[in-house]
Amino acid sequence: MASLQATTTLTGIGLAVPILFPVRRDRLCVMHGLFWVCLAVFVAWPGLIDHMARWTGIGDSPALMPLLACMVLPVKALRTDMVNTRIERDVRCLNWRLALPEANADASRSRTTTISLADGVATSP
DSSP states (O other): OHHHHHHHHHHHHHHHHHHHHHHHTTSSOHHHHHHHHHHHHHHHOHHHHHHHHHHHTOSOGGGHHHHHHHHHHHHHHHHHHHHHHHHHHHHHHHHHHHHHHHHHHHHHHHHSEEEEOSSOEEEEO
16 A cells, blocks of 8 residues: 555656646646646545545545546636637737727828829829
8 A cells, every 4th residue: 555655646746746837937827737736636645535535425435536527627628718718809809909000000091192293292182
């Protein structure tokens, strides 16, 4: 049993370390990183699942992890879709904001025509 504890602890640490680097470099939001670090904690200390199963009244403690995964992962996917939708909406609004001044400049240029004369340039509205 001791070798299993060492293996799971090293696996949990092996999961947590690559998660902490993007969080530290600000490439992964702290709240998203916290979710994955909590997952690594469950891997590192499998006894924690046993305690949670006893606390919730689930008799078969290994069944708790797939149950939690079936509950948490759809919520995580929904949150990801919501964030992607917000980002797409923000990009669309930014494109509109950038396109409006450009369209106004094009419209004002098309209203003003330039006529080249022999002695200079005259503009007519």
